[in-house]
Amino acid sequence: MTVVKDPISPDLAESLRGELLGPSDGGWDEARAVYNAMIDRQPRQIARCVDVADVMAAVNFARENGLLLSVRGGGHNAGGLGIADDALVIDLSAMRGVRVDPAAREVRVAGGSTWGDVDHATHAFGLATPSGIISTTGVGGLTLGGGIGHLARQFGLTIDNLLAVDMVLADGSFVTASEDENADLFWAVRGGGGNFGVVTSFLFRGNPVSEVVAGPTLWPLEATADVLRFYDEFIANAPEELNGFFAFLMVPPADPFPEELHMQKMCGVVWCYNGSPADADEALAPVRDFGPPSLYGPQPMPFPAIQSAFDGLYTPGLQWYWKADFVDELPEEAILGHVEHGAKLPTLHSTMHLYPIDGAVNRVGEDDTAFTYRNSRWAQVIVGVDPDPANRDTITEWTRDYWEALHPHSAGGAYVNFLMHDEGEDRVKATYGKNYDRLAKVKGRYDPDNLFRVNQNIAPA
Numbered sequence: 001m002t003v004v005k006d007p008i009s010p011d012l013a014e015s016l017r018g019e020l021l022g023p024s025d026g027g028w029d030e031a032r033a034v035y036n037a038m039i040d041r042q043p044r045q046i047a048r049c050v051d052v053a054d055v056m057a058a059v060n061f062a063r064e065n066g067l068l069l070s071v072r073g074g075g076h077n078a079g080g081l082g083i084a085d086d087a088l089v090i091d092l093s094a095m096r097g098v099r100v101d102p103a104a105r106e107v108r109v110a111g112g113s114t115w116g117d118v119d120h121a122t123h124a125f126g127l128a129t130p131s132g133i134i135s136t137t138g139v140g141g142l143t144l145g146g147g148i149g150h151l152a153r154q155f156g157l158t159i160d161n162l163l164a165v166d167m168v169l170a171d172g173s174f175v176t177a178s179e180d181e182n183a184d185l186f187w188a189v190r191g192g193g194g195n196f197g198v199v200t201s202f203l204f205r206g207n208p209v210s211e212v213v214a215g216p217t218l219w220p221l222e223a224t225a226d227v228l229r230f231y232d233e234f235i236a237n238a239p240e241e242l243n244g245f246f247a248f249l250m251v252p253p254a255d256p257f258p259e260e261l262h263m264q265k266m267c268g269v270v271w272c273y274n275g276s277p278a279d280a281d282e283a284l285a286p287v288r289d290f291g292p293p294s295l296y297g298p299q300p301m302p303f304p305a306i307q308s309a310f311d312g313l314y315t316p317g318l319q320w321y322w323k324a325d326f327v328d329e330l331p332e333e334a335i336l337g338h339v340e341h342g343a344k345l346p347t348l349h350s351t352m353h354l355y356p357i358d359g360a361v362n363r364v365g366e367d368d369t370a371f372t373y374r375n376s377r378w379a380q381v382i383v384g385v386d387p388d389p390a391n392r393d394t395i396t397e398w399t400r401d402y403w404e405a406l407h408p409h410s411a412g413g414a415y416v417n418f419l420m421h422d423e424g425e426d427r428v429k430a431t432y433g434k435n436y437d438r439l440a441k442v443k444g445r446y447d448p449d450n451l452f453r454v455n456q457n458i459a460p461a
């Protein structure tokens, strides 16, 4: 653990309207905690900013004093990239708020909000912005990396619904970036992560989403190969209103799962249909006919219900290790690899997900935003999770073995938000592929000294 120097600086405290926390303050351990309990970092100070002026003051203070700077949005990054040892942390968790303009179908979101905040506010107007599958995830980190969730096939990635950002740059200045203003910066923040500055406010498009038909279908583990073959073909031809991500799971010992399935290792698909129950029924008919599944769970519900359906299982404070890839196709060898390693699922919370990134995601060009792998079919993530620190090595080894076996069948890079903190520069380069050099140039323009480097870092050109 790093020794903390100069824990409190009176100068910065005086320029902030929000709190400046140091190691001896009450609430310090909660403030420095990140979602993944494998990560334990001891920053120097935490500036809990309440407005843009606070963010400017903290950025200027870090730069002028040569301090390492980190930016914490929702704190969900599996590599804990919101917090760093010995860093001044800009904590955005007090900057939460959502304003919906129903006439313009636009949603203004403060930089430290969570997706639960957004879903709650937009649902009242029958609108939604595509995001991820856990409502406690931060809007900041998820959006800046791309954003893959239940509405991806119909409405694209989160960044495909981003209209503008307000940002504080490394020199402390404030800018707005959109297609019409600072377009190079707007291109880069749509996938390039927190490399370019602190986003204090996001402006999103809202899409017509209200009641959906959502839930899982589960099959016995022995059916995995057939389910994957069926899923591969089915999802390629399914209407875009229907999203479905493949998953291995150990069935939680709780409602709504029937007792006979509790703690069984199974495979399944989590569906979300944005439309009427009758249309969902028709779209899902081949799924019912195939198999049939041991559990057929899709049912009508408000969109925020599926958005938060897994929050209770994936609470903050679990041990968490994941590895990812983009996937273009599922050849037989890859299917056999999934069969082998899925059967070795080590704990109740561990899983493997294949998130479709086709449909609307594919209709945006590979260099229209910094998110390069537009032509892949899935973002795959292998996730070892358990509450017990004693199982840390078990879940890590399972994840690594599984990933090693499947990586040769992948497209090369991985979704940047599914990388750990220590995967190295080559992995970041593989993730951005042909967009990397352009990102490095934009980084060179807006952050030439790499002040924002606690992230999947893009070195300034």
Ligand SMILES: Cc1cc2nc3c(=O)[nH]c(=O)nc-3n(C[C@H](O)[C@H](O)[C@H](O)COP(=O)(O)OP(=O)(O)OC[C@H]3O[C@@H](n4cnc5c(N)ncnc54)[C@H](O)[C@@H]3O)c2cc1C
Pocket (backbone or CB within 6 Å): 035, 070, 071, 072, 073, 074, 075, 076, 077, 078, 080, 081, 082, 083, 092, 111, 112, 131, 132, 133, 134, 136, 137, 138, 139, 140, 141, 142, 143, 144, 145, 146, 147, 148, 149, 193, 194, 195, 197, 198, 199, 200, 314, 417, 418, 454, 455, 456
């Ligand atoms: C349980 C779980 C489920 C997930 N599910 C999905 C999913 O379905 N789809 C998906 O796409 N991703 C998913 N993710 C990945 C998620 O997108 C990333 O972990 C993301 O980094 C989380 O963002 P955050 O703001 O909560 O994290 P933080 O740890 O706070 O930040 C992550 C990174 O983003 C930067 N950052 C955050 N906010 C800002 C800001 N306002 N301005 C500038 N930089 C900022 C930070 O500096 C840091 O580098 C999931 C993660 C978890 C743990």
